[in-house]
Structures are given as structure tokens and as C-alpha cells.
Amino acid sequence: MNTFIDFKIKILDCVGVSSMYYSTISLRRLAKTFILKSIDIRQETHMTKRQEIFNFLKQADFSARELSKAVSIREKEIYDHLQHIEKSAKNKGYKFKVFAAQCISCGYTFKKRDRLTRPGRCPICKKEQIDPPRFQIV
Numbered sequence: 001m002n003t004f005i006d007f008k009i010k011i012l013d014c015v016g017v018s019s020m021y022y023s024t025i026s027l028r029r030l031a032k033t034f035i036l037k038s039i040d041i042r043q044e045t046h047m048t049k050r051q052e053i054f055n056f057l058k059q060a061d062f063s064a065r066e067l068s069k070a071v072s073i074r075e076k077e078i079y080d081h082l083q084h085i086e087k088s089a090k091n092k093g094y095k096f097k098v099f100a101a102q103c104i105s106c107g108y109t110f111k112k113r114d115r116l117t118r119p120g121r122c123p124i125c126k127k128e129q130i131d132p133p134r135f136q137i138v
């Protein structure tokens with residue numbers, strides 16, 4: 001979470017307001033927006049989509065949809081990249097963290113799920129509003 005502290009400082013510099021007005025959640029959201037817009041991550045133009053995704057995941061946790069918007073490819077392709085990124089992250093000595101998907105209605109967490117994709121619906125309450133899994137490289 002150290003990166004978030006750095007980003008917090010940067011964001012507060014940008015918007016010029018006191019941190020006391022920000023809850024942790026809105027701060028995380030702001031930090032993510034900041035990361036997604038930051039140019040230095042994508043400075044090297046020769047970077048592949050996979051490298052771009054890798055770099056984003058080293059900064060913070062992202063869902064496949066967020067990554068899809070960030071690197072301008074379809075969500076489906078993100079999952080293909082993530083499978084490779086998971087392996088290469090481990091080979092490079094990083095940890096590929098998966099924050100489990102969660103049912104918005106009842107709070108059920110999809111902890112035992114091996115697949116990286118978003119689950120279709122909740123096995124407990126059968127609702128389809130699922131907070132998607134998020135990924136991060138640490």
C-alpha cells in the first residue's frame with residue numbers, strides 16, 4: 001500500500017485539498033484514476049499490451065474491466081494476458097494476487113474459484129450483481 005501513500009501525496013498536490021475529506025475508498029478510486037492517467041507507465045512506446053498490464057498491476061489492484069479500458073483492448077483478451085502474466089510474475093519472483101469476486105447482494109466471496117474471470121451469478125442468492133475479481137502484482 002506504500003504506492004497509495006505516494007499517490008495520495010501526488011493527488012493532494014493536484015487537487016489541493018486536505019486528505020481529511022477523503023475516505024479510504026474514494027482515495028483509492030482517485031489513486032487509480034491517477035495511475036490510469038499517468039504517462040510514465042506508458043512512456044516506453046515499444047511496450048506490449050502485456051507489459052503495460054504488468055506495469056499497471058504493479059502499481060495497484062485492478063479488475064479486468066479497468067485494465068481493458070486502460071490498455072484499450074477487450075476484456076476477454078485481458079484474461080488471456082492475465083494467465084500469462086500470472087506465470088511470468090511468479091517467474092520474476094513477484095506474487096500475483098487475486099482479490100476474490102464478491103456478491104454485491106449477500107456478500108458471498110468466490111474464494112475457491114480458480115478461473116480469473118468474473119463469475120456469472122451467486123451460488124447462494126442467485127443474484128447476478130457480482131463485484132469482479134481484482135488483480136495485483138506484489
Ligand SMILES: [Zn+2]
Binds near residue numbers: 108126
Ligand atoms: Zn449472493
